[in-house]
Amino acid sequence: DINSSSEMDSEADQQLHIFFFPFIAYGHMIPTIDIAKLFAARGVKTTVILTPLNASAFSKSIERERSFGLDIHIQILQFPAVEAGLPEGFESVDGMTSPDMVPNLFEAIKMLQEPFEQLIEECKPDFIFADVLLPFATEAASKYNVPRFVFHGTSFFSRCVEESLICHKPYADITSDREAFVVPGLPDKIEMTRLQLHDKFKAEDASDTEASEQVREAEQKCYGILVNSFYELEPGYAVHYKNVMGKRAWSIGPVSLRNRDDADKAQRGKKTSVDEHFVLNWLGSKEPQSVLYICFGSMSRFSKAQLLEIAAGLEDSGTSFIWVVRAIKKEAEESFLPTGFEDRMEGKGLIIRDWAPQVLILDHPAVGGFATHCGWNSILEGVSAGVPMITWPIFAEQFHNENFVTQVLKIGIPVGVEKWNSWIEAEEVGPRKDKIANVVSLLMGDGEEAENMRTRAKELSEKARKAVKEGGSSYENLTALIQELKMVK
Numbered sequence: 001d002i003n004s005s006s007e008m009d010s011e012a013d014q015q016l017h018i019f020f021f022p023f024i025a026y027g028h029m030i031p032t033i034d035i036a037k038l039f040a041a042r043g044v045k046t047t048v049i050l051t052p053l054n055a056s057a058f059s060k061s062i063e064r065e066r067s068f069g070l071d072i073h074i075q076i077l078q079f080p081a082v083e084a085g086l087p088e089g090f091e092s093v094d095g096m097t098s099p100d101m102v103p104n105l106f107e108a109i110k111m112l113q114e115p116f117e118q119l120i121e122e123c124k125p126d127f128i129f130a131d132v133l134l135p136f137a138t139e140a141a142s143k144y145n146v147p148r149f150v151f152h153g154t155s156f157f158s159r160c161v162e163e164s165l166i167c168h169k170p171y172a173d174i175t176s177d178r179e180a181f182v183v184p185g186l187p188d189k190i191e192m193t194r195l196q197l198h199d200k201f202k203a204e205d206a207s208d209t210e211a212s213e214q215v216r217e218a219e220q221k222c223y224g225i226l227v228n229s230f231y232e233l234e235p236g237y238a239v240h241y242k243n244v245m246g247k248r249a250w251s252i253g254p255v256s257l258r259n260r261d262d263a264d265k266a267q268r269g270k271k272t273s274v275d276e277h278f279v280l281n282w283l284g285s286k287e288p289q290s291v292l293y294i295c296f297g298s299m300s301r302f303s304k305a306q307l308l309e310i311a312a313g314l315e316d317s318g319t320s321f322i323w324v325v326r327a328i329k330k331e332a333e334e335s336f337l338p339t340g341f342e343d344r345m346e347g348k349g350l351i352i353r354d355w356a357p358q359v360l361i362l363d364h365p366a367v368g369g370f371a372t373h374c375g376w377n378s379i380l381e382g383v384s385a386g387v388p389m390i391t392w393p394i395f396a397e398q399f400h401n402e403n404f405v406t407q408v409l410k411i412g413i414p415v416g417v418e419k420w421n422s423w424i425e426a427e428e429v430g431p432r433k434d435k436i437a438n439v440v441s442l443l444m445g446d447g448e449e450a451e452n453m454r455t456r457a458k459e460l461s462e463k464a465r466k467a468v469k470e471g472g473s474s475y476e477n478l479t480a481l482i483q484e485l486k487m488v489k
């Protein structure tokens with residue numbers, strides 16, 4: 001039938017095709033793939049661009065979506081690790097063993113421009129959603145006249161704080177690194193110290209580093225910005241950000257809520273180092289809200305000395321816990337837990353080496369607290385699960401996220417990390433066992449402060465879940481965005 005086939009053709013012409021290109025770190029790939037699934041669930045054809053090893057890590061979860069009829073695909077780009085002086089098989093930032101590898105990483109990233117342009121030519125996507133850390137995407141997109149969106153993977157709040165620090169330099173007149181100063185111009189009174197700042201702010205005449213300049217430039221030149229957040233979480237900052245940056249931004253999160261059943265939650269990237277049924281059974285044997293989940297993200301690693309402090313603090317607190325442990329790479333071969341610790345903790349504490357099914361754990365009713373390094377995905381996953389937090393920031397924008405959780409949302413207790421770390425591995429010992437035991441007991445105990453935090457965390461979780469349902473702010477933002485993209489196409 002000629003009519004219906006031409007109707008089908010025009011429907012296919014109408015269908016949007018969007019490229020999603022994440023930065024090669026789990027904290028970027030995981031939410032990007034959730035976002036691609038969200039668009040695909042609304043009838044958009046989505047293609048996620050991944051390097052070979054990352055493609056195999058995510059293929060199972062993408063195949064699963066395809067089996068439910070979603071038009072979602074993977075396109076593989078080879079990663080020029082060896083050409084850029086990185087070890088063979090290097091395809092993700094958690095494989096970095098030294099800060100010296102950072103320039104090579106960005107060298108390799110730059111080399112992706114040409115094959116990426118070939119892909120654009122071949123597949124002719126209507127839009128490109130590329131990570132803010134892939135600066136070449138702006139040029140590649142404009143070369144082929146394809147509108148480019150930016151995904152920066154963090155909150156409105158932290159982008160507002162950064163922008164204020166860059167523009168107003170409130171740290172400049174402070175005499176001591178430990179003296180608190182107020183970050184000016186924000187909807188709330190936010191205090192920081194110079195010790196918590198990124199290195200780029202610490203030099204006398206602090207000027208922007210190249211990377212943060214590229215982030216701002218990508219934001220300035222793009223069509224719009226996608227944010228993994230939801231309006232009700234940070235309304236003042238959503239408005240402030242748009243005013244200050246003069247850009248349009250759509251918050252469509254928490255995107256991890258796209259993962260609805262246990263299989264989805266357990267398969268978000270890297271293969272878990274523990275059987276998920278075992279973890280669920282273990283949690284099933286615990287009282288509601290009695291377990292503290294401790295995890296420091298996809299890259300961070302601690303020294304043996306710090307791990308010993310954490311182990312002793314946990315033991316002294318008497319709290320049940322699940323702890324995802326990773327030691328710094330050069331120490332990883334040694335035994336890094338106190339002698340007999342795992343035997344003594346049997347039934348009380350579960351240790352997972354390397355990679356845990358985080359969302360599956362956080363969403364379990366037995367989990368009552370989350371000790372986190374304050375990566376933005378982790379914070380949002382904790383908010384979605386409705387658990388209060390112990391904040392233990394290490395690097396990147398994690399101190400901003402800590403301030404957001406403790407000073408704005410008021411659902412977290414800082415463990416007391418004082419100093420921003422320039423690298424994913426923290427060699428110095430920060431919080432000691434007494435302080436750790438103390439905050440764990442405070443957060444997991446039945447004191448008034450903890451009760452209030454639990455109540456606020458539960459309320460936020462309800463708001464998060466509402467935001468992604470039909471009629472909710474994130475859901476409707478996505479609807480409006482897709483409609484706009486169809487018009488633009």
Ligand code: UDP
Pocket residue numbers: 025026027028030031268295296297298299300324354355356357358359374375376377378379381
């Ligand atoms: N994650 C996980 N299991 C782990 C460690 C991390 O599933 O053992 C996931 C976590 O759920 C989150 C992401 O990896 O989605 C980490 O992102 P985040 O922004 O929290 O921190 P980053 O790793 O980027 O520092």
